[in-house]
Amino acid sequence: MTPLAWLCRLAADLAISVAFCTRLPLAQSAPTEGRDVARASWAMPVAGALVGGMAALVYWAGYLGGLPSWPAAALALAAAVAMTGALHEDGLADTADGLGGGKDREHKLAIMRDSRLGTYGACALAASFMLRWSALASLADPLLVAIALVAAHASARAALPAFMRFVSPARSDGLSAHAGRPPAASAATAALLGAIALLLGFGASGAIICLLLLTLAGVGTAWLCMRQIGGQTGDVAGALEQAGEILVLLAATVLLKT
Numbered sequence: 001m002t003p004l005a006w007l008c009r010l011a012a013d014l015a016i017s018v019a020f021c022t023r024l025p026l027a028q029s030a031p032t033e034g035r036d037v038a039r040a041s042w043a044m045p046v047a048g049a050l051v052g053g054m055a056a057l058v059y060w061a062g063y064l065g066g067l068p069s070w071p072a073a074a075l076a077l078a079a080a081v082a083m084t085g086a087l088h089e090d091g092l093a094d095t096a097d098g099l100g101g102g103k104d105r106e107h108k109l110a111i112m113r114d115s116r117l118g119t120y121g122a123c124a125l126a127a128s129f130m131l132r133w134s135a136l137a138s139l140a141d142p143l144l145v146a147i148a149l150v151a152a153h154a155s156a157r158a159a160l161p162a163f164m165r166f167v168s169p170a171r172s173d174g175l176s177a178h179a180g181r182p183p184a185a186s187a188a189t190a191a192l193l194g195a196i197a198l199l200l201g202f203g204a205s206g207a208i209i210c211l212l213l214l215t216l217a218g219v220g221t222a223w224l225c226m227r228q229i230g231g232q233t234g235d236v237a238g239a240l241e242q243a244g245e246i247l248v249l250l251a252a253t254v255l256l257k258t
Contacts, residue, residue: 052153091238093121156244158194170231
């Protein structure tokens, strides 16, 4: 592959990942297929950093406008949700409803496909928003909030390609099955980019702590979904992103204040 072709592929992958992870209107020269998303998954941390950066700008604007940290944090979360179209929040809610309310594997998968919000999903969303909101508000300083948001959004998405590669799909159709297994190089690159984001944000010791937390979340999610539904789905991947984001933001409240 020539350097020019490599750069074109790099730009295409970035556009695919940003378009997949956000609602930004990026024009594509050709229709995007599932295998394109799998190949381009290495750039998911970059898309996450973009979402975190935009949320940080909204927090900063609120702070400069005289808002206390609590409403500024709520605005930052709202901005991130607007950018992503609540993609991962939807996955968290569907996963909680399915795994919490289903009687067996087929029933759980059917619930996860139902667009209606149940009690388990509502509780999971409430917990997710409260934990992220309180973590950001407790940091207060806009610079610390920006560091935490970029690191959390980037590293949480960095775990997804490896998760999708090593945990087989629970069904033959759906978003995850359509995307397929990300190549080993894509999963490794995404993990490396996530680790770099954590290193830049929290230093070596903080990055190691966050990586351990993210690893535990990934292993725990893999065990749970394999036991409950026999594999992963796009909803489960969204739930894992939310878990990773929460863990890194909570860690930031300790790491950035020491």
